[in-house]
Amino acid sequence: MTKRIPLPWKRLLCCALALACAVSLSGAPALADYKSDWEQAEADLEKEKKVYEQIKNEKAKAEQQKKSLENQQAIIVGQINDAIDQINQKNSEIAIQQQAIADKQAEIDGRRADFKDRMQAMQKMHDGGAVSMLASADNLYELLTYSSNLRQVSEKDTQVLEEMNAQKDELEAEEAELEAAKAELEEAYNALEAKEDQLQANIQEKDKTISDKEAAAEAQAEVVAAKQKAADKAEAEYEAWVKSQASSGSGVCAEGFRWPLPIAGRVTTEFGATQNVNGVIQSGHKGMDIAAPGGTPIYAAHDGTISSTTGHWSYGNVVMVDNGDGVTTLYAHMSSIAVGVGQSVKQGDVIGYVGSTGNSTGNHLHFEVRINGALQNPRNYVAF
Numbered sequence: 001m002t003k004r005i006p007l008p009w010k011r012l013l014c015c016a017l018a019l020a021c022a023v024s025l026s027g028a029p030a031l032a033d034y035k036s037d038w039e040q041a042e043a044d045l046e047k048e049k050k051v052y053e054q055i056k057n058e059k060a061k062a063e064q065q066k067k068s069l070e071n072q073q074a075i076i077v078g079q080i081n082d083a084i085d086q087i088n089q090k091n092s093e094i095a096i097q098q099q100a101i102a103d104k105q106a107e108i109d110g111r112r113a114d115f116k117d118r119m120q121a122m123q124k125m126h127d128g129g130a131v132s133m134l135a136s137a138d139n140l141y142e143l144l145t146y147s148s149n150l151r152q153v154s155e156k157d158t159q160v161l162e163e164m165n166a167q168k169d170e171l172e173a174e175e176a177e178l179e180a181a182k183a184e185l186e187e188a189y190n191a192l193e194a195k196e197d198q199l200q201a202n203i204q205e206k207d208k209t210i211s212d213k214e215a216a217a218e219a220q221a222e223v224v225a226a227k228q229k230a231a232d233k234a235e236a237e238y239e240a241w242v243k244s245q246a247s248s249g250s251g252v253c254a255e256g257f258r259w260p261l262p263i264a265g266r267v268t269t270e271f272g273a274t275q276n277v278n279g280v281i282q283s284g285h286k287g288m289d290i291a292a293p294g295g296t297p298i299y300a301a302h303d304g305t306i307s308s309t310t311g312h313w314s315y316g317n318v319v320m321v322d323n324g325d326g327v328t329t330l331y332a333h334m335s336s337i338a339v340g341v342g343q344s345v346k347q348g349d350v351i352g353y354v355g356s357t358g359n360s361t362g363n364h365l366h367f368e369v370r371i372n373g374a375l376q377n378p379r380n381y382v383a384f
Helices: 007-025 032-124 129-135 140-245
Strands: 266-269 275-277 280-282 288-291 297-299 304-312 316-324 327-337 350-354 364-371 374-376
Touching: 032 140, 304 327, 316 350
Parallel strands: none
Antiparallel strands: 266 288, 275 280, 288 364, 297 350, 304 316, 316 327, 327 350, 327 364, 364 374
16 A cells, blocks of 8 residues: 655655756756747738638628629619510500501592592583583572582592591601600610620629639638648647656646635636637637636746746746646736746745736636646646
8 A cells, every 4th residue: 555645745845846847947948949939830820811811701702792793783684674575565566556657648548549539520520521510500509509519529538638647647756756765765775785794794803803712712721721730830849848848747746736816716718618719719728717807916826936937929928837746837818927937936926917918808817737748627626
């Protein structure tokens, strides 16, 4: 049976290990190269992602514009079809009107021919025609009656011809109105055709834009993939460096932790959870997020030595504490840092203040626990 080491001796052992680690790390290379490489890789990645998103947005905008143009085109095509139907209707009405005019002209010609025939017949009557009839009249009554009849026939035919010509004039005026209406319809039709041609040209232009943006998006996706690979490599190298700078051991010091804040706060994201950070979905949360007012003091959860204080693109202002025997704690998104690298701290010492620096959506403390570089669930070590 293994004999359990009393807690006071454990703490003494941890302090000794932490001191030994601080001495051994004093000659270790700084994190500047690894950190700056990672940050630069992440900055390059974000830059190329923004370019990619811009290309996608431009493509989506072109697609939306094309759809709008196609909707306009559909309306114009409908109007063109209506105009064609109206023109065809006018052509039909004009043809009917022209036939009515032709019929009226034939009626006029017929009436005029009848009139001429009657006059000729009357002239041939009674041997010498009208003159003979006038000369053969026995009395004045016969002479006046005959003359009156001739005049009445002539006046009636003249009246009928005038009425028929007036009717023909009306038909021709109506035809002119139909022709004018048809001309207006054809003018509108031509304008609609020109507009439809322009819309079609615009649609073709948008098709080319969409095609170009699609090709650009595919090319940019390859750039982003390469930058992602470089960023992942830089992060792996940074993580490897962090592990190399932390002490290694049995993890005995991973006992007796205190809550890193003077208040309970509210745990907003648990270890390993999926979260939405500024619109980006991230899984496998590396620590525990505790919401607290900005400026709230942050305490060292355990005795140890400050192994790193830095500004980080994601973590913001961050402090790493080597607690000895392979245990490391990390505190991120601080508004400001209150300690320096190599400084020894006791449990409960203020090492910084709650903030929202780095990739953060509000004031909170991101707290991590690692043993021999491996991430642990902070819930297993701290409780309020």
